[in-house]
Amino acid sequence: MSAEIIDGKAFAADLRAKVGTLAAEFEKRAGRRAGLAVVLVGQDAASQVYVAAKGKATLAAGMASFEHRLPADTDQDTLIALIQRLNEDPTVDGILTQLPLPKHLDEKTVIAAIDPDKDVDGITPVNAGRLVLGMDAPVSCTPLGCLMILRQRLGDLSGLDAVVVGRSILFGKPMAQLLLAANCTVTMAHSRTRNLPEVLRRADIVVAAIGQPEFIRGDWLKPGAIVLDGGINRLPPREGEEKGRLVGDVAFEEALDHVGAITPVPGGVGATTIAVLLRNAIVAAYANADIPLGKDSI
Numbered sequence: 468m469s470a471e472i473i474d475g476k477a478f479a480a481d482l483r484a485k486v487g488t489l490a491a492e493f494e495k496r497a498g499r500r501a502g503l504a505v506v507l508v509g510q511d512a513a514s515q516v517y518v519a520a521k522g523k524a525t526l527a528a529g530m531a532s533f534e535h536r537l538p539a540d541t542d543q544d545t546l547i548a549l550i551q552r553l554n555e556d557p558t559v560d561g562i563l564t565q566l567p568l569p570k571h572l573d574e575k576t577v578i579a580a581i582d583p584d585k586d587v588d589g590i591t592p593v594n595a596g597r598l599v600l601g602m603d604a605p606v607s608c609t610p611l612g613c614l615m616i617l618r619q620r621l622g623d624l625s626g627l628d629a630v631v632v633g634r635s636i637l638f639g640k641p642m643a644q645l646l647l648a649a650n651c652t653v654t655m656a657h658s659r660t661r662n663l664p665e666v667l668r669r670a671d672i673v674v675a676a677i678g679q680p681e682f683i684r685g686d687w688l689k690p691g692a693i694v695l696d697g698g699i700n701r702l703p704p705r706e707g708e709e710k711g712r713l714v715g716d717v718a719f720e721e722a723l724d725h726v727g728a729i730t731p732v733p734g735g736v737g738a739t740t741i742a743v744l745l746r747n748a749i750v751a752a753y754a755n756a757d758i759p760l761g762k763d764s765i
C-alpha cells in the first residue's frame with residue numbers, strides 16, 4: 468500500500484488566488500490597499516528567507532507590504548515602540564514579528580504588545596484566549612493550514628482520534644484547540660510523553676511539530692491515518708551535497724507504507740504557511756475597515 472501524498476503547494480496556490488480576488492475588492496471598497504507589516508530582528512538565515520518570501524507574496528496578492536528589519540541587538544523598548552507605531556498606523560491591517568526572536572528579547576511581552584485586531588499570527592494572549600473559548604479569532608498560520616487541509620479531505624472531523632506531537636505556541640497548542648473545536652478526541656504528546664508509539668497507533672489524524680528529524684517511525688502510525696508533518700529539519704550535508712536535505716518529523720518513506728495520506732517536507736504544510744498568512748491579513752483588513760466579509764468567503 469502506498470499513501471497519497473498531499474500537495475501543500477497546490478493548496479497554497481488556490482488560497483493565494485482567493486486572497487488576490489478579495490484584496491482587489493478591498494482596494495476598490497476601502498480606497499487603499501490592505502497592508503501587512505512584518506518585523507524581523509536579527510540575522511537568522513531561515514527567518515530572512517521567510518520574511519523576504521512574505522513580502523513578495525504580499526505584493527503579489529495585491530496588498531501593501533511594510534518590512535521592518537532591525538539589528539540583532541535591538542532592545543525591547545525600541546521593538547515595542549515600533550509595534551505600537553504599527554498598531555496606530557491606519558494603513559497597517561496586520562502585524563507579525565518573525566519568530567524566533569533573539570534570546571535577549573522576551574517573546575511573550577513582545578507578542579502581547581501587538582494589537583489583537585492586527586495579530587495575523589493569532590498568538591497574542593487575547594486571541595489565544597478567544598481560540599480556547601471558541602470565539603472568532605485569527606489563528607496561527609500553519610495549524611490553520613492543517614485544519615483547512617483536513618476539512619477539505621475529510622469534511623466532518625467529529626469523533627476522530629487526533630494526536631498532536633509538540634506544544635509550541637505557534638503550532639502545537641493552537642492545532643490542538645482547532646481539532647478540539649472540530650470535535651476530535653485530542654491527545655497532546657510532547658518530548659516527555661511516555662510510549663509515544665502506542666499513543667500514535669490509536670490516531671486517525673497525526674499532526675507533528677517537534678523539530679526532530681524523522682523522529683516518528685512508519686510503524687508507529689495507524690494504517691490509513693492522515694499525517695500532517697509540520698517539521699522542517701535540515702540534515703547535515705552528505706558527501707557531494709552543498710546543503711543537507713530538508714526532512715520532516717516523520718520518517719516519510721516508511722510512513723508511505725502505513726498511512727492513508729501524508730504531507731511531504733518540503734511541499735506540505737510548511738508550504739501553506741504564507742498563503743494562510745495572506746488569508747489572515749485580508750480577513751483583518753476587512754474587519755479593520757468595517758467591510759463585511761461573508762463567513763465562508765475564504
Ligand SMILES: Nc1nc2c(c(=O)[nH]1)N[C@@H](CN(C=O)c1ccc(C(=O)N[C@@H](CCC(=O)O)C(=O)O)cc1)CN2
Pocket residue numbers: 517563564565566567588607608609637699713732733734735736737738739740741
Ligand atoms: N511570526 C511567525 N514566525 C514563524 C512562523 C509563523 O507562522 N509566524 N512560522 C515559521 C516559519 N515560517 C513563517 O514564518 C515559514 C515556514 C515554512 C515556510 C515554507 O514555505 N516552507 C516550505 C519550504 C521550506 C524551505 O525550503 O526552507 C515547505 O515546507 O515546503 C514558510 C514560512 C517560524 N517562524
